[in-house]
Amino acid sequence: MSANDPHRAGLFPHRHLLGIEGLQPQEILGLLDRADQAVEVSRQIEKVRPVLRGRTQINLFFEASTRTQSSFEIAGKRLGADVMNMQVAASSVKKGETLIDTAATLNAMHPDILVVRHHAAGAVHLLARKVDCSVINAGDGQHEHPTQALLDALTIRRHKGKIARLTIAICGDILHSRVARSNIILLNALGARVRVVAPSTLLPSGIDRMGVEVFRDMKEGLKGADIVMMLRLQRERMNGAFIPSVREYYRFYGLDAEKLAYAKEDALVMHPGPMNRGVEIDPAVADGPQSLIREQVEMGVAVRMAVLEALAAHLPNQ
Amino acid sequence: MSANDPHRAGLFPHRHLLGIEGLQPQEILGLLDRADQAVEVSRQIEKVRPVLRGRTQINLFFEASTRTQSSFEIAGKRLGADVMNMQVAASSVKKGETLIDTAATLNAMHPDILVVRHHAAGAVHLLARKVDCSVINAGDGQHEHPTQALLDALTIRRHKGKIARLTIAICGDILHSRVARSNIILLNALGARVRVVAPSTLLPSGIDRMGVEVFRDMKEGLKGADIVMMLRLQRERMNGAFIPSVREYYRFYGLDAEKLAYAKEDALVMHPGPMNRGVEIDPAVADGPQSLIREQVEMGVAVRMAVLEALAAHLPNQ
Amino acid sequence: MSANDPHRAGLFPHRHLLGIEGLQPQEILGLLDRADQAVEVSRQIEKVRPVLRGRTQINLFFEASTRTQSSFEIAGKRLGADVMNMQVAASSVKKGETLIDTAATLNAMHPDILVVRHHAAGAVHLLARKVDCSVINAGDGQHEHPTQALLDALTIRRHKGKIARLTIAICGDILHSRVARSNIILLNALGARVRVVAPSTLLPSGIDRMGVEVFRDMKEGLKGADIVMMLRLQRERMNGAFIPSVREYYRFYGLDAEKLAYAKEDALVMHPGPMNRGVEIDPAVADGPQSLIREQVEMGVAVRMAVLEALAAHLPNQ
Numbered sequence: 001m002s003a004n005d006p007h008r009a010g011l012f013p014h015r016h017l018l019g020i021e022g023l024q025p026q027e028i029l030g031l032l033d034r035a036d037q038a039v040e041v042s043r044q045i046e047k048v049r050p051v052l053r054g055r056t057q058i059n060l061f062f063e064a065s066t067r068t069q070s071s072f073e074i075a076g077k078r079l080g081a082d083v084m085n086m087q088v089a090a091s092s093v094k095k096g097e098t099l100i101d102t103a104a105t106l107n108a109m110h111p112d113i114l115v116v117r118h119h120a121a122g123a124v125h126l127l128a129r130k131v132d133c134s135v136i137n138a139g140d141g142q143h144e145h146p147t148q149a150l151l152d153a154l155t156i157r158r159h160k161g162k163i164a165r166l167t168i169a170i171c172g173d174i175l176h177s178r179v180a181r182s183n184i185i186l187l188n189a190l191g192a193r194v195r196v197v198a199p200s201t202l203l204p205s206g207i208d209r210m211g212v213e214v215f216r217d218m219k220e221g222l223k224g225a226d227i228v229m230m231l232r233l234q235r236e237r238m239n240g241a242f243i244p245s246v247r248e249y250y251r252f253y254g255l256d257a258e259k260l261a262y263a264k265e266d267a268l269v270m271h272p273g274p275m276n277r278g279v280e281i282d283p284a285v286a287d288g289p290q291s292l293i294r295e296q297v298e299m300g301v302a303v304r305m306a307v308l309e310a311l312a313a314h315l316p317n318q
Numbered sequence: 319m320s321a322n323d324p325h326r327a328g329l330f331p332h333r334h335l336l337g338i339e340g341l342q343p344q345e346i347l348g349l350l351d352r353a354d355q356a357v358e359v360s361r362q363i364e365k366v367r368p369v370l371r372g373r374t375q376i377n378l379f380f381e382a383s384t385r386t387q388s389s390f391e392i393a394g395k396r397l398g399a400d401v402m403n404m405q406v407a408a409s410s411v412k413k414g415e416t417l418i419d420t421a422a423t424l425n426a427m428h429p430d431i432l433v434v435r436h437h438a439a440g441a442v443h444l445l446a447r448k449v450d451c452s453v454i455n456a457g458d459g460q461h462e463h464p465t466q467a468l469l470d471a472l473t474i475r476r477h478k479g480k481i482a483r484l485t486i487a488i489c490g491d492i493l494h495s496r497v498a499r500s501n502i503i504l505l506n507a508l509g510a511r512v513r514v515v516a517p518s519t520l521l522p523s524g525i526d527r528m529g530v531e532v533f534r535d536m537k538e539g540l541k542g543a544d545i546v547m548m549l550r551l552q553r554e555r556m557n558g559a560f561i562p563s564v565r566e567y568y569r570f571y572g573l574d575a576e577k578l579a580y581a582k583e584d585a586l587v588m589h590p591g592p593m594n595r596g597v598e599i600d601p602a603v604a605d606g607p608q609s610l611i612r613e614q615v616e617m618g619v620a621v622r623m624a625v626l627e628a629l630a631a632h633l634p635n636q
Numbered sequence: 637m638s639a640n641d642p643h644r645a646g647l648f649p650h651r652h653l654l655g656i657e658g659l660q661p662q663e664i665l666g667l668l669d670r671a672d673q674a675v676e677v678s679r680q681i682e683k684v685r686p687v688l689r690g691r692t693q694i695n696l697f698f699e700a701s702t703r704t705q706s707s708f709e710i711a712g713k714r715l716g717a718d719v720m721n722m723q724v725a726a727s728s729v730k731k732g733e734t735l736i737d738t739a740a741t742l743n744a745m746h747p748d749i750l751v752v753r754h755h756a757a758g759a760v761h762l763l764a765r766k767v768d769c770s771v772i773n774a775g776d777g778q779h780e781h782p783t784q785a786l787l788d789a790l791t792i793r794r795h796k797g798k799i800a801r802l803t804i805a806i807c808g809d810i811l812h813s814r815v816a817r818s819n820i821i822l823l824n825a826l827g828a829r830v831r832v833v834a835p836s837t838l839l840p841s842g843i844d845r846m847g848v849e850v851f852r853d854m855k856e857g858l859k860g861a862d863i864v865m866m867l868r869l870q871r872e873r874m875n876g877a878f879i880p881s882v883r884e885y886y887r888f889y890g891l892d893a894e895k896l897a898y899a900k901e902d903a904l905v906m907h908p909g910p911m912n913r914g915v916e917i918d919p920a921v922a923d924g925p926q927s928l929i930r931e932q933v934e935m936g937v938a939v940r941m942a943v944l945e946a947l948a949a950h951l952p953n954q
Binding site for chain 3: 366385391591592612
């Protein structure tokens with residue numbers, strides 16, 4: 001994977017990746033091109049260039065996550081980095097240290113890359129202002145999750161050949177989803193027609209100003225869609241004000257074969273995982289021929305390799 | 319350590335190591351030969367061949383374990399692998415993801431080797447059917463723990479020069495012990511005379527069909543034994559239906575000098591650890607001249623290196 | 637970084653680093669010289685000599701710690717070691733295994749370096765007697781924390797050019813602080829004038845015999861000080877017998893601009909972290925121009941690299 005490709009995969013002009021917001025379409029496409037290359041080279045391990053050899057990558061996760069943390073760990077190690085996972089629950093946070101002190105402490109150890117997940121929107125931006133190294137947002141509250149949006153776009157592009165002019169329906173808990181937010185921004189930037197489909201209680205106010213078409217009915221929302229992107233329903237929303245019951249939710253918003261039939265015949269199904277089978281998606285659809293769910297995970301490693309490599313160009317002595 | 323030894327240490331014909339059951343005696347001996355070599359090379363680090371360089375080994379432990387996980391981690395790193403420990407308690411399992419989804423997720427990240435411990439018998443076999451990489455069973459419920467049986471056999475063979483025709487008494491909680499099960503299968507396959515010694519409440523039904531002699535009295539069971547292999551009594555069995563009391567248990571089944579005297583004069587004592595000193599074994603015996611307990615741990619790293627190396631031959635691009 | 641420097645940075649004559657007590661001043665200075673070199677080389681990663689390549693470093697932490705464990709992990713990895721963090725809370729300790737059994741188990745895996753933190757004073761010495769590898773004390777109860785004292789000394793020396801004849805005031809919870817204890821021994825060994833400043837309830841008996849001047853009043857204790865070293869007040873001491881209230885404590889012993897004014901004009905402020913802002917230190921002072929607190933963390937990595945490299949010379953086959 002070369003950092004010196006003449007065209008789009010050239011220099012990524014940002015030192016951090018904090019969100020999709022603010023990225024230019026050409027920058028997004030450049031990252032997707034790099035990720036395509038990463039998919040290829042990681043199938044032949046002897047072709048991977050260890051651009052992070054001798055570099056320290058710290059995965060600082062204030063929220064647990066199997067797939068995102070593992071994916072960043074594997075991506076970093078494949079590129080030769082020393083990867084350190086910070087046990088945040090078992091750490092100084094318990095002792096009452098502030099986020100800023102944690103950041104300053106880590107910074108003083110001179111890591112090269114900090115991958116951060118935090119439960120508060122904006123925490124990652126705050127950190128990035130306080131440290132000298134590159135920061136990657138691995139999910140901050142209900143704000144952004146840029147590498148998830150990139151891997152979703154990569155998966156779509158590898159199957160449909162493009163993003164522009166595709167009709168993409170994002171369905172479910174839009175209100176609490178950083179995945180939805182990053183995807184809406186990215187897919188709009190690349191010229192897709194983005195729809196959101198959800199009950200009113202799971203739609204954020206101001207959704208109309210995000211450049212999406214809003215549907216409250218699945219069948220209407222899925223009509224003619226090229227891509228059906230389901231969102232995870234957080235367990236803590238399942239009882240209470242947001243949805244009447246899991247059963248009701250599944251009946252109206254769970255993706256099954258019947259609802260999927262309203263989308264285009266060659267429509268593809270995505271989910272960021274982990275899935276609640278039988279809540280937002282029927283297992284038969286999740287494991288069916290139209291599903292890209294496993295491939296999304298594979299693309300996750302490639303996208304993270306691409307982002308790490310893009311940011312590595314900004315490291316001193318590189 | 320050469321993967322191309324002409325004789326027994328040649329190609330291991332299985333892509334996974336899920337249990338001792340189903341292995342041919344020659345295959346077991348081949349692994350023990352490799353492990354003997356691993357003991358030697360790991361004493362001179364410059365001689366270790368990094369056959370797993372650039373490879374990803376994931377240790378997926380659904381049950382905590384100091385020694386087994388550490389042992390696999392050290393073995394993998396010595397062979398050059400990128401080793402990732404999955405924090406299963408802090409992971410998606412909490413979020414209700416199924417074992418199959420976890421497997422599929424990991425698989426999509428293209429690990430080369432998956433080392434799995436799970437509290438359910440059969441979980442490891444299920445996983446192996448769902449993933450593309452090699453799977454090593456690091457203990458599944460009360461079913462098998464094949465690398466423990468291999469390291470026990472290696473330890474015995476290095477001291478007695480053989481396994482065949484030795485009299486080996488396995489004592490204690492046979493009912494709940496995957497260690498006992500794997501050892502019985504392995505030692506029988508190599509021609510040992512295997513005895514089990516336990517109170518009736520700690521013997522599985524059908525034990526008679528496993529090719530062992532059954533004793534309910536320690537002194538009888540130890541008479542003439544070459545090897546006395548003690549098992550850990552799980553704390554959760556200590557009160558209740560299985561044994562009347564720890565004190566009673568120790569009196570009848572705890573290995574002390576007096577009971578050990580019934581075995582052969584040169585009998586050797588083993589325990590898979592961690593020990594309950596004063597419950598199943600007298601500290602004086604555990605630390606005494608006949609004990610191989612520390613050496614078992616050392617052999618644990620060698621055996622895991624041998625198994626990893628044997629399976630590495632099946633990796634693509636190798 | 638050369639292990640063969642002719643002068644002080646030559647052979648470190650000890651196989652373990654269990655405490656500052658017992659080290660000769662020249663040995664301490666030798667470690668500080670090495671650490672100075674480590675600061676330089678770690679800014680140019682291509683100059684780091686991987687003296688621990690192929691070596692296994694186990695971080696065995698019985699108490700959680702963000703900065704100390706991370707710092708040892710980064711230091712070890714920069715020197716090429718395979719670093720393994722032992723999940724002690726999730727480990728055999730829960731199953732009732734003794735410290736000695738844990739030590740013997742680890743030892744049988746042939747690690748090269750064992751970095752240990754334990755809540756009991758003396759536990760690290762006990763371990764060192766039971767294992768074959770080098771042991772580094774990363775904090776044992778209220779006894780010693782030698783690498784913290786070394787990094788404090790390094791930080792001071794880089795700013796003041798020396799340790800000897802400086803007046804250094806260590807303030808706060810002296811009674812429970814292994815940091816204070818190691819610092820008192822080290823700074824005395826190098827010829828500093830050491831003061832302790834604390835309420836009577838937070839002074840250990842026998843403090844008079846440690847070669848320090850004792851003050852109960854901050855302003856008196858800080859008069860003419862070159863260095864003001866604040867200690868963390870453990871949360872568990874904050875209510876109860878040791879201090880009347882956090883508010884009272886801050887008023888009398890919290891370092892603010894007013895109290896700091898009693899020290900020399902060019903006095904520098906230190907804290908081992910994590911800080912309780914508003915308890916033992918005013919945030920304005922912690923982040924102010926006289927504060928060395930961030931630099932202490934940076935020096936932490938350098939000192940641990942220096943100690944690891946010094947002990948590496950004792951490893952077999954080196």
